[in-house]
Amino acid sequence: MVWSDFERFGRLWDPWADFERMRRALYRWTTAPFAEFPLVNVWASGEEAIVTTEIPGVDPQSIDISVTGKTLTIRGSRDPEELRDGESYHRRERWTGQFTKTIEMPFAIEAGTVEAKFSKGVLRIIAPRAEAEKPKKISVKSD
Amino acid sequence: MASTTKDVQKKEAETPEKGELTRERKVYSPAVDIVERKDDIVVIADMPGVDEKSVDITLQKNILTIYGRVEPDVPEKHTLSLSEYGIGDYQRVFTLTDEVDRERIEATVKNGVVRIVLPKADIVKTKKISVKAEA
Numbered sequence: 327m328v329w330s331d332f333e334r335f336g337r338l339w340d341p342w343a344d345f346e347r348m349r350r351a352l353y354r355w356t357t358a359p360f361a362e363f364p365l366v367n368v369w370a371s372g373e374e375a376i377v378t379t380e381i382p383g384v385d386p387q388s389i390d391i392s393v394t395g396k397t398l399t400i401r402g403s404r405d406p407e408e409l410r411d412g413e414s415y416h417r418r419e420r421w422t423g424q425f426t427k428t429i430e431m432p433f434a435i436e437a438g439t440v441e442a443k444f445s446k447g448v449l450r451i452i453a454p455r456a457e458a459e460k461p462k463k464i465s466v467k468s469d
Numbered sequence: 470m471a472s473t474t475k476d477v478q479k480k481e482a483e484t485p486e487k488g489e490l491t492r493e494r495k496v497y498s499p500a501v502d503i504v505e506r507k508d509d510i511v512v513i514a515d516m517p518g519v520d521e522k523s524v525d526i527t528l529q530k531n532i533l534t535i536y537g538r539v540e541p542d543v544p545e546k547h548t549l550s551l552s553e554y555g556i557g558d559y560q561r562v563f564t565l566t567d568e569v570d571r572e573r574i575e576a577t578v579k580n581g582v583v584r585i586v587l588p589k590a591d592i593v594k595t596k597k598i599s600v601k602a603e604a
Contacts, residue, residue, distance in 0.1 A: 361553040369543075371544075371546055380517035410506075417501055420500045420513065421500070
């Protein structure tokens with residue numbers, strides 16, 4: 327059975343697509359890529375930071391999160407499909423194996439109260455700001 | 470290190486199928502594994518943020534379309550301090566060259582991974598022909 331990627335053909339040639347491909351190929355081999363796998367988004371308020379990352383298909387039991395001061399580390403893994411005799415890949419694009427991601431948080435984290443939720447392949451970590459680091463409100467007295 | 474082989478960036482789909490979307494949002498092309506087994510073909514797609522209610526799979530003639538809608542979940546009263554990935558829908562379109570038994574197609578979603586099993590129609594299943602030695 328032959329598969330063809332519909333999106334690659336049958337459309338107008340996009341000159342920028344080639345540039346994008348070259349740029350990716352170039353950065354793959356340099357020591358400082360844009361960001362390490364898995365990609366994260368970090369949201370912050372005065373009280374807490376929220377980290378989200380897309381790691382579909384990972385067993386939630388295998389996700390390991392650790393915090394030291396301002397550094398948050400996420401570890402996990404995903405196993406490849408097990409193929410039996412006579413089964414073969416037509417395409418293999420999905421990642422497998424282990425990953426480790428270290429994120430520099432905008433402030434120190436209270437390690438004991440970090441919460442994490444894994445839903446629809448998206449990991450969401452709620453990391454409260456360390457008590458000592460919380461901004462102090464200074465009230466202004468009037469005479 | 471294993472992570473160096475991972476394709477880190479999310480790929481944007483070149484143009485959404487069936488023209489432009491009315492809602493302005495990004496459409497990404499999900500990473501896909503396709504496995505051929507004896508009696509079926511399995512398509513596995515990474516679509517984080519998608520569940521069974523937000524994925525549409527259609528097979529029209531021999532065009533298989535997978536579309537997943539993702540509602541961005543933006544935390545309130547927070548500001549984005551680091552942004553490495555974008556959030557959007559997913560779409561991937563394939564042309565099937567062989568007959569698939571349409572009645573028995575099954576799809577499941579688990580932890581953001583969509584798995585579609587396309588059973589081969591009886592006529593295309595490979596038949597083993599035994600060779601007899603001439604007497």
